[in-house]
Amino acid sequence: MSINLQSHVFAGNPLTSKSSNPANPFSPTTGLETIKARLLGNTQSASSSNFKVLLFSRGRPLASSVSVSVDSPPIWNLGWIILDDLIGLLESAGVHLNGDQFVYLGSRADDDVAYWATDVSAERNLMPLLRNKQLCFVELRTLMVATDWADLHAMGNLAIAGHARALLEWHNLSRFCGHCGEKTLPIDAGRRKRCSNESCKKKIYPRVDPVVIMLVIDRENDRALLSKQSRFVPRMWSCLAGFIEPGESLEEAVRRETQEETGIEVGEVVYSSSQPWPVGPNNMPCQLMIGFFAYAKSLEINVDKKELEDAEWHSRESVRKALTYAEYKKAQSTAAAKVEQMCKGVEKNQSLAADFNVESGELAPMFVPGPFAIAHHLISSWAFQDRVNNSDEGHSKQPRDSLSNL
Ligand SMILES: [Zn+2]
CATH class of the missing domain: 3.90.79 (Nucleoside Triphosphate Pyrophosphohydrolase)
Incomplete structure (x- = not known):
């Protein structure tokens, strides 16, 4: 089942910084x-x-x-x-x-x-x-x-x-200037900063950290490569992802990360969509997840255990089973109940509704991240792509995916 989203979570901000509304008198x-x-x-x-x-x-x-x-x-x-x-x-x-x-x-x-x-x-x-x-x-x-x-x-x-x-x-x-070490001050209503040192005055812009995230596909055997990290909740499998090195193109980053983490050689790299991700590590205020389909040229897996716990090829059928809609709804209602409890005030000795880790569910032997993550959409658009379409070089066409209208 594919889940219909207008855009990725965290994209589609309804506020715009440049108002064309004449009723708003304030710059x-x-x-x-x-x-x-x-x-x-x-x-x-x-x-x-x-x-x-x-x-x-x-x-x-x-x-x-x-x-x-x-x-x-x-x-x-x-x-x-x-x-x-x-x-x-x-x-x-x-x-x-x-x-x-x-x-x-x-x-x-x-x-x-x-x-x-x-x-x-x-x-x-x-x-x-x-x-x-x-x-x-x-x-x-x-x-x-x-x-x-x-x-x-x-x-x-x-x-x-x-x-x-x-x-x-x-x-x-960004409290201090990276150039001279003096304090920085907000300007432009907090959307920029500038060094307070009069002889420096370096302007500082909000930072975005790009990350490539890719679903590696074995086209011949109709399988996708999913990986596990030790920080994941049990039984969760997802796409590979990694940072881009200076001087590297996105395609090169996809190929290098896949090779380093799993030993698999990637040929064709096809862009899918991207997602702002402001809930990543604390030292990265906003990551930009840039999603790709990556087609494998070699199939033997050699996992770098420093980077990953495991990586395996999964059939389309098993990936479809892992995309269990009911479990995501259950995770959503559990988290919503938790927010309700927090806002209505839970006594210290009362426990909150279980954390969303319960999304690991009781039904599926494996599951993939929920619809809030781009990984979900990369995986589901491949899993629910028409087989005939796929065997007919379907990769070059727009996947029949809920996000194909992005
Ligand atoms: Zn400075």
């Missing part, structure tokens, strides 16, 4: 001036009701959750706070923010609200007040698993939160 820079004035207590400045702020703590966005019916999982939402309300909360908590750490996220085409984010990890006094409002900081990965991938609004929220998290984490990692 990002003048908007930030207004926010700073309001935070200083200047109530004469322009109305701040059309400023909404998303708070983050330790990389986690503020979220809320509602239960709509007993038959369906709870639905999470981003915990946007109108600037005036945020100022009230800050006053109650005795917290002072000067606005320097606010980053502009953009605005929608159809409203006059400017959306912002800021990190309040250090403001412990704020936390109980947010909890009283049934708002809670939740790991973005948990929200990702908890999302109904058919819900476009929720998918948009994931993209917004992913972008905001990537920007804020990049701010944390």
Whole structure:
């Protein structure tokens, strides 16, 4: 079964940084001036009701959750706070923010609200007040698993939160100039930074780390190569992936990584699609997963045990069985219940709903990552590709895949 997505999770951000909406009178820079004035207590400045702020703590966005019916999982939402309300909360908590750490996220085409984010990890006094409002900081990965991938609004929220998290984490990692070592300062409403050293003034841009991710295919025997890593949950198999070396093309990176990790030689490399991935390692605020189909020229596997736990060829039939739709729905409802429990406040001695590792399921002897990951779509588009189509050099055609309209 293939799962219909409009775009990959974390792509398709509904906020745009350049608003064409004439009802929005604020450029990002003048908007930030207004926010700073309001935070200083200047109530004469322009109305701040059309400023909404998303708070983050330790990389986690503020979220809320509602239960709509007993038959369906709870639905999470981003915990946007109108600037005036945020100022009230800050006053109650005795917290002072000067606005320097606010980053502009953009605005929608159809409203006059400017959306912002800021990190309040250090403001412990704020936390109980947010909890009283049934708002809670939740790991973005948990929200990702908890999302109904058919819900476009929720998918948009994931993209917004992913972008905001990537920007804020990049701010944390770029506090000093790599050129002269002086402090950096945010400019352009937090979307860029500049060295504070007048004789340097180096401009620093948000960072994206590209990663190649590939499904290696044995065309003759109709099999795909899947690998296991020790950090994976048990019985999970996925695509190979790796970083690109300086001076290397994407195709070369696909061939080199496959060769290094499994000893398999790759010939033709075909691009599929790409996915922003703001939930990778902490030192990489936003990875860009660039997905390929890679056609094997040799078939003997020689696993580099330092990189992988195992790698095996899997038949199309066994891969289809591993793509068990019911298990992904189960993982989603479990994660959604966990978010609900966190937002509604779970006593310390009560346990949360089990983590999404339960997606390892009870039915399948193996499974592949859920629909939130590009690996899922590389694997499922191959697994559900028409056999006749494939034997007829189908690789050169667009796979009959849920993402073929990207
Ligand atoms: Zn500098």
